[in-house]
Amino acid sequence: xxxxxxxxxxxxxxxxxxxxxxxxxxxxxxxxxxxxxxxxxxxxxxxxxxxxxxxxxxxxxxxxxxxxxxxxxxxxxxxxxxxxxxxxxxxxxxxxxxxxxxxxxxxxxxxxxxxxxxxxxxxxxxxxxxxxxxxxxxxxxxxxxxxxxxxxxxxxxxxxxxxxxxxxxxxxxxxxxxxxxxxxxxxxxxxxxxxxxxxxxxxxxxxxxxxxxxxxxxxxxxxxxxxxxxxxxxxxxxxxxxxxxxxxxxxxxxxxxxxxxxxxxxxxxxxxxxxxxxxxxxxxxxxxxxxxxxxxxxxxxxxxxxxxxxxx
Amino acid sequence: xxxxxxxxxxxxxxxxxxxxxxxxxxxxxxxxxxxxxxxxxxxxxxxxxxxxxxxxxxxxxxxxxxxxxxxxxxxxxxxxxxxxxxxxxxxxxxxxxxxxxxxxxxxxxxxxxxxxxxxxxxxxxxxxxxxxxxxxxxxxxxxxxxxxxxxxxxxxxxxxxxxxxxxxxxxxxxxxxxxxxxxxxxxxxxxxxxxxxxxxxxxxxxxxxxxxxxxxxxxxxxxxxxxxxxxxxxxxxxxxxxxxxxxxxxxxxxxxxxxxxxxxxxxxxxxxxxxxxxxxxx
Numbered sequence: 001x002x003x004x005x006x007x008x009x010x011x012x013x014x015x016x017x018x019x020x021x022x023x024x025x026x027x028x029x030x031x032x033x034x035x036x037x038x039x040x041x042x043x044x045x046x047x048x049x050x051x052x053x054x055x056x057x058x059x060x061x062x063x064x065x066x067x068x069x070x071x072x073x074x075x076x077x078x079x080x081x082x083x084x085x086x087x088x089x090x091x092x093x094x095x096x097x098x099x100x101x102x103x104x105x106x107x108x109x110x111x112x113x114x115x116x117x118x119x120x121x122x123x124x125x126x127x128x129x130x131x132x133x134x135x136x137x138x139x140x141x142x143x144x145x146x147x148x149x150x151x152x153x154x155x156x157x158x159x160x161x162x163x164x165x166x167x168x169x170x171x172x173x174x175x176x177x178x179x180x181x182x183x184x185x186x187x188x189x190x191x192x193x194x195x196x197x198x199x200x201x202x203x204x205x206x207x208x209x210x211x212x213x214x215x216x217x218x219x220x221x222x223x224x225x226x227x228x229x230x231x232x233x234x235x236x237x238x239x240x241x242x243x244x245x246x247x248x249x250x251x252x253x254x255x256x257x258x259x260x261x262x263x264x265x266x267x268x269x270x271x272x273x274x275x276x277x278x279x280x281x282x283x284x285x286x287x288x289x290x291x292x293x294x295x296x297x298x299x300x301x302x303x304x305x306x307x308x309x310x311x312x
Numbered sequence: 313x314x315x316x317x318x319x320x321x322x323x324x325x326x327x328x329x330x331x332x333x334x335x336x337x338x339x340x341x342x343x344x345x346x347x348x349x350x351x352x353x354x355x356x357x358x359x360x361x362x363x364x365x366x367x368x369x370x371x372x373x374x375x376x377x378x379x380x381x382x383x384x385x386x387x388x389x390x391x392x393x394x395x396x397x398x399x400x401x402x403x404x405x406x407x408x409x410x411x412x413x414x415x416x417x418x419x420x421x422x423x424x425x426x427x428x429x430x431x432x433x434x435x436x437x438x439x440x441x442x443x444x445x446x447x448x449x450x451x452x453x454x455x456x457x458x459x460x461x462x463x464x465x466x467x468x469x470x471x472x473x474x475x476x477x478x479x480x481x482x483x484x485x486x487x488x489x490x491x492x493x494x495x496x497x498x499x500x501x502x503x504x505x506x507x508x509x510x511x512x513x514x515x516x517x518x519x520x521x522x523x524x525x526x527x528x529x530x531x532x533x534x535x536x537x538x539x540x541x542x543x544x545x546x547x548x549x550x551x552x553x554x555x556x557x558x559x560x561x562x563x564x565x566x567x568x569x570x571x572x573x574x575x576x577x578x579x580x581x582x583x584x585x586x587x588x589x590x591x592x593x594x
Contacts, residue, residue: 024418025417025418025419027417027497028422029413029419030413031409031410031413031414031417031497032413032414032425034406034409034465034466035410035429035472038463038467039432041447042444042463042466043432043435043440045443045447046439046440046443047439047440049447050440053442053446060449106337109330109333109334109337110334114327114330114331120338122580124338126341126342126345127341129572129573130569131544131568131569131572132526132544133526133528133565133568134547134565134566134569137547137561137562138347138348141558142344142347146360146362147359147364149343149344149347149364152363182341182344189584234434238434238436242436242437244438244529245528245529248532266441267438267533271445271533276442280442283440283441286436286438287435287436290434291434
């Protein structure tokens, strides 16, 4: 396999594939070998194994039994599976635009050069530093219906009785959105870096041409930071498809499956019910979803992401 | 340089409006944090009170001692520290080596391999979770730290990417000089490149420490006996065992995140550098 590249070079070039260059190939393979091993052992093998497992019934203790497409058939008629799908996308469809929008707004506000801005930026970034478990614990406490701070604030400011956030299925998803909004700092930091990379001359030139602030924002800022927006969109989608820890601690999937995220159900099937085959079928559907969204987003990138403006 | 221009474009009144909006927003963002700290210091009779008590009196610092001794948090801290340090060493060493390979040597399949590497970033961890568990189970690694640390020594796509971005900015003349002097590529890597890549090394070290410190899913799956738990597992165990003792729970949370917050403030510059290094070019 390592000789193959040499063989396929045109004859004239082949002479130039010198001993030196061949040594370079070996160095390349030597240096990347840790990743090659890791990729095969921790990625490729598991991905293939989970495909095979997804056609079996397997609980680790007893040997796996081939059951063909049964797991997939059962999944398609499993209401909890569909609920988990719905919950995950319901989260993503609101949380991703919410975080990007709020992050952009915040980044624009924080891009003003005034005294004390460093401290203010740090304040907004601080919540993103909190580990998921602690974050979720804090929110359970903040959202307690009678003694929680949020309902107290709602009562004091708006004179309304706040809902039972984590006990009422209609309110748990908004609670999750709220929790992720508090972590907007990590989104903001990236957008701020993007804003600071936009050359000032563009604004000056367009101002001379008579463009107002809104026009400038639409015609200069957005295209110039579109690579960052694209990055956030991709990581947002993948992040939504990975959501687990904060929900595990916040609600455990309840009440009444209102926050049964995809991976929560996968985890439960694999490690509580020991349905490894069933969970592998879920994992493979997750794999296909991740590929689908990645390909779709990268395809769309050509139309709206402007890479010429990267100023690094 | 550009500051005067920015100032000229914006009338002072608008600056003040931005300021005011930011101060209000800051207050909103800080309130949960304040609440976390205040709750941690409350005596238990001030926890379930309406209206809530803003200023815990007397401040019960002993809550931290109580919370951290209810469960063996010292043990959890040691476990977590061990895992995190191994992950840092593994990630920095292996990812830097691999990234050097990708950034310096020509190879026909290099581009494709790098795309494959980046593609693995797009795949949720849960996809490989079950077979990985079965693999580690077969190896007898369940309930040891090995499943949490050994993979770090085989390079992680994200850190490889970060290192490569950085290595590409290092001029090649430096290493050419070393090669002419008879250094091997491995020597070039350790003596020339790594010392220059200190910001990237620091960023990866910080990120992987943070990642290992905060990891929950993998420890949840692989660690069974409480003596081997990490801090995050300990916290979630705490939640199950002391349901309504919010003051102690907040104290434990605060103690667990404290080292990270300190780390952030000490190494803030590198944090920001690392974030921009990966994000903007992503």
